[in-house]
Amino acid sequence: MTMLLFGPELYFLLVALVLFFFSLRRTPKVKADHTVATVLALVGFLVAVACIGQKGELFFKAYRVDLFSQIFKAALALGLFLVFMISRNLAGIEERLHAEFYLFLTTCTLGMMMLVSSVELLTIYVSLELSSYSLYILVPMRRGDDIDVEAGIKYLFIGAVSSGFMLFGLSYIFGATHSTYLTDIIPKMPELLASPIGLVGVLLSLAGFFFKLSVFPFHFWAPDVYQGGANQVVTFIATASKAAAVALVLRIAALGAGAGYDFAQALVILSIISMTLGNLVAIIQKDFKRMLAYSSIAHAGYVLIGILAFNEAGYSSAVYYALAYLIMNFTVFMVLNEVARDGRDLKIAELAGLYHRSPLLSMSLILGIFALAGVPPSIGFTGKLLLFTSAMNQGYFLLVLIGAVNGTISLYYYLRVIYAAYFIKGEGLPPIQLSWPTKMLNYALCATILFFGVAPDSIIELARAAVRTVL
């Protein structure tokens, strides 16, 4: 009976198996695979939503199922489903690998689902690695030129090194607190941080989590992977895996809650550097995905602002922002995928004439971009404002000021995208035909972005309820 708590994970394990068998086929059935995978993912999403109310603990308290984790599980399942939906023409990846693409995405999702529920160091480590490894494999799967393997290798090594750091750090924490359960560790945090060994431990272990979130200085993989990876894969990395990372960092940051002023200051500095660096460098990018990579670094900085507040308001706004980020970033990537049908890298200038080619897509793009830029009325705006509010309540005036100014800087490159899509004339480019599910998807996403931007109350209440279980 208790295994029902493990329902979503079990379900996706099952899906993974099915897809595994698909991948064994000699002659790939692209369409069939896609349909089946999408349907399964949809069902998975429903399952996750169905299990959202569950509470309980599994595996000797190493695994906690609460509102927080379940919300993120639903989000992750949603992310997977969405990515599958736009994987209809997977031009970026050879046909024979399609099944594996679905398989590894599923396993990655599984890993991340476990990640958001795990409250014990080893569990965290294992599930983290599970999710990471699937991505390591997915990135070089791309067909075509050499940059994909380069991206893969960089991703792998930066990931491996930082997870090595994390593990080393965890070992010190274990040594200092004699336990691997967060529930035991958190109370001991103050004296832990007082001792050098504990401090080093916490610091090193943060490396692994920040790597997922691509916070400075663990951001180096992001631009290369975004550019090198296949569009759909990058979409997944940019949306679902970011959400998972936020969840993870939220769980861990509770460690930092007892930390002193210096620790918070260190985080403040990291967050400031992340957003500034991300925004500034994004300005000069020509490649659309690479630009989005830098913007994701900047957004990591924003999320950190919320986490820094170390209180309910901050965490709930961070959760809200994570979910918002999933939606808005996905919207942009969906447009990217639709425009780059042949799976190529898209230069920003190549959005030219999008307005004439497909008004619907350009509308989604404009909303997604404005949401990323934090322009009302969109979830992005509301989320950012909530983050700033919670930080300001903790007295981080300078942080908020810099964050707000960064918003302006970021607007510059976001507007360049809109400029390309709306203003540059695309000579002789054919109109983009959209299948009806994609159209539905477009409308749904736009509606979500607008509605929850104007009426965020329900989401916020949900997030608050969730973070209460964490704190």
Added chain:
Amino acid sequence: MLVFNQLETYLYLALILFAIGLYGVLARRNLIAVLISVELILNAAMINFMAFNRFVAPHPAVGQVIALFIMAVAAAEAAIGLSIIIAVYRKLKAINVEQATELRG
């Protein structure tokens, strides 16, 4: 013999191992060498866990279990790493880091 019976020794050992691994990661140009250095880092962590488990942790098994897990994970990592390195070799006809310097800026 006392030296072998106290925590610090093992911690220093692990630290040294970690340092070596880190050095290897940063210094070696050969991808396989880098991969091995990463493994060293993991091993350093493993030693720590074992040591802490042996000397301070209340529950005797935890560290060992963790160590076993780490071994498994490391093996998986090695497998993935090697496979990617092979892919690199196929495409770039080399397994040097200098070869993979397309993406910048």
Added chain:
Amino acid sequence: MTEHLASFPYLSCMLLSPVVGLFILLFLKEHQRLAIRMVSLVAAGISFGLSIYTFVSYDKALGGLQFVEKYQWVKAFGITYFVGVEGMNAPLLLLTGIVIFTGVLTMWELQERVKEYFIFQLALVTGVFGVFMSYDMFFFFLFYEIAVVPMYILILIWGSTRKIYAAMKLTLYLMAGSGLIIPGILLLYSSSGLFTFNMLQLHAVQFSPWVQKLTFVLMYLGFGVLAGVWPFHTWSPVGHVAAPTAVSMLHAGVLMKLGSFAILRVAMYLCPQGFQYWAQFMGLLAATGIVYGVFVGLAQTDLKYVIGYSSVSHMGIVGLGLATGTVDGLNGAVFQMFAHGVMTALFFSAVGYIYDRTHTRDIHELGGFSKIMPVASAFFITAALCGAGVPGMASFWAELLVLIAAVKVFPIRGLFAIASLVIGALFALRVVQNTFFNEPNPKFTHFEDVSPFLGLPRMILIGFLIFFGLFPQVMVSMIKSSIVPFIQGM
């Protein structure tokens, strides 16, 4: 401030009718030109009518906030949907109504991407209405940005001279402004300790002096960018030149007022001590802007640049009025916001008509237009005279009030401001003479004059200018009814 709940959600209707129109437009086809225009006209018309209704039926004797609507929005962060009307913002709502209605009529002849144009314009207007009527800082700021951002696309697609540069500059500049505003608002929010964005409740709080000083200067600079405060004005001439006619109307006519209104409504209202501290500074910038604007405008040859700089100068007068912090000064400032809004709208619509025909705005190339199109030039000349502060127009009273108040508070700056009126006259007449008098340019003689239908919006604008020029009391008493308690509250 006393609040009187609305019997019927007039304000929400005023706010939502553009939104509804916008959504209807989404489902129309590009080629259904007439339908698109009608829908947007009706949407604008409803708002216009309601704005008139609120202006007329506001009970001055009762005072306070009327037509109030208040709904809990986000409990966790103390955000409420809280809109209302008082003497201070009723004129500006009216102004917005006028300008959007006439603006839609002015753009009637638009041919390119009609649907989208009106969509974005309606979005913008929603924002403007929202800012003027909200009393919750969250919504205030939300609407503020909604009003600002569509400009980018409006200018980019339908604009003219150097539009790419202008659009980017304008948007970034204004957003940089809001980059200062956010911390300001949040600082108040957090240091109040009430966890509410409700302005009236925040007004009750006594913020510590340094908070007030800091917040005030942040907001003053942030909003000041939009208000075209010198030296943060350079986006405005460029932007006005690039923007299509109705957008220039909306932008110079209404959006710049958002800035000054926000300074009054948020910054001065919530941080009186901060205002006291920075008043001298404000006065200095404003006076500089007044003198500076006319002198620079004197050297311009592009009609829209001329108007742009005159706006800088006139907004300087608004700023000066605000800086005095006296009843007269504030009355004058708000009155000037209204007058200048209508006047500039008239300016731009007249210029737009000529530009659409001749495709030039260079005053040396134009000439003798009062022979070619007497009516169109009559409109422009009226606006120019109003700009030169000729009595009988609304702006004369506004300037009178502001200048008298200004001389009492800072004599020297006030005198400079008054002296600049000479140059103002010179500057207006120079344009009028070059453009509309002398020998007509043979290239343009074949153009026909404004048709009665296209003349209608201009007539409406002139009508309002002259009505409030002859009966200033209507406006002043309205504004005064809320300024007096405002000052007492400070």
Added chain:
Amino acid sequence: MGFNIGSVDPLFLACFAIVALPALAFGTIMIFTWRRDNLSLGISLTCSTIPLILAWWLFFTVKGATLAEPIILQVNWMVSDAVVVPFGFHLDPVSLLMLVIVATISWLIQIYSIGYMEGDPGFARYYADLSLFGMAMLSLVSASGMVQLFISWELVGLASYLLIGFWYEKFSASEAGKKAFVVTRFGDIGFYMGLVFLLYFMKDISLFGLGIADINNIGLTQKLTEAQITLCALLIFCGVAGKSAQFPIHVWLPDAMEGPTPVSALLHSATMVAAGVYLMTRLFPFFAASATAMAVVLAISTITLILSSTIGMVARDIKQVWAYSTISQLGFMAMGLAAAGLAHGTLFAGYYHLTTHAAFKALLFLCAGVFIHHFGTNDFFVMSKDGGRKLMIPMVTVTIAALALAGIFPFSGFFSKELVLAQLWHLDNKLWVGLGLFGAFLTAYYTFRVIFVLLFPRPDDHPAWQTYYVREEVAGHGHGAHGHEEEEAHGSHGHGGHGDHHGVPWVMAFPLIVLAGFTLVLGFMQTRIEKFLLGESHPHELNYLLLVLAVGCALGGIGMAWLDWGRARANWSGFLSKFPMLENFFIQKWYMDHFWRWFLNTVIYGTFSRIFTYNDRRVVDGGVDAVALGTIGSGRLLSFIQTAFLQLNLLFMVLVLAGVGIYLLMGR
């Protein structure tokens, strides 16, 4: 200003009608009937006749309104906190008389213009502008508060702008219009500042909205210090100088002759330019309260008198001559008032001169108009050649007016000039009266220069024509040419006059006769008017010496003119040609125009405007762009962190981590 008509007393309604009807006409014509000439004419005439009647009615019926206790009817126009602006009427003898003058003359002009402007494309617009002027002027005259007065003041300026630039296709016309508006505006700003300063000096301005009476009370009851009053008085005098074309901002008036001649007659001789002097009269007690101010005014007006009469001696465009004589006479009035202020006299002298001058100067212009209209030139030499004297009515009337202007008994000018000179005589410093007499001499000289030339035409072979053509080059850039342009401007009809030399349409002749009548009568009304104005008339003892001197000067001037221009052997060179430098100086109008042109081009456009514009482009805007470029540049710089080389990135990562670690370890 919500008040219901029933409760208002008829007097107010009458005044209101006087002001409102022309405004109504203006609005109606501008909006509705501007395409229908005759209809517009009808409306405009109706709306100027009724005020005329009402004005006379008030003039005779209103009793018990004295300078001391005027009748003030007003309602609140705008009530802000401390600034209260009333709208209403200040009825006392001064305003009543001026109402009559303005109403009458503008009515006559409207009649006259029917003939003069007939067939002009802008006929309706012309009458609309005239009505606007009427409204503004009437409300200026009767305004109860300074703000209302200022508003009407500005509107008058506006109307004159529109009327001067009436033939706007003509560059010189639109230029002149602009010049007039801006230059007068220049003075008006002084006026504005004066008012604001008044408000500033008396802290309790909430008590009153700058009522005329209140300001005069300031003068009487020493509310403000002498210095404050002086400052305000001088600032307000700037406005007076602007409107009444006093030195140094008189330059707009001669150019204003670009407008149609009736306009010149109405605005720029009789009424509008007199508004300045009227304002002085209006605020006489206030001005009188500051001796310093009065001295300055006296000096300025004297300079104006001399300057303009000397220029009048060399001008050869008939309208120019009258324009300069207008300026000089305005100067003369101002002198009278100033002298009265200094010697504690009454405002009667100056004001009386204003009254008489209004009549005969309008007459002069209308006659000039007839000539211009007939011969299609402004150059009175050409007129005389074409047989100017054959036009009986104008010739006679112009002579009458000229005699009046020269101050010859029994014409009205004589009496009023006597009074002004008498005022000057009372001053301790006899220099002023001397200059006044000199001015009188010059006036007589240049007036009769015109008359003689017109009366005694020369045959074409007469030597006089040589000097004439020689002068052509020198005066070439005077205003000799304008007449022809004006002709072209309202082309069709002007030349119609040629051929028959007796065809003066009655609509144009009638006003001449009426005005001539006034010119003859007004002189003998002196005591009546004085009684009406001051309540009592003190028969001032005749000062025979002064009388002799004055008449002597006048006759001397006429005689001189006879020698130079009249007698058969006169070669039209004028005694000035003995001093060529001086003559050239006068022909160049004392270089005042050059000065202002230089000031505008070099100082305003050349310096301030250029500097500010440069600063705006380069410094302010450049700074903004620099920030943007800097941001992008820093982005480019930072992008080098992202090297393509894996291990450099790792190294960086490790170093930062180590840095943070050290920071934290040190921090504890």
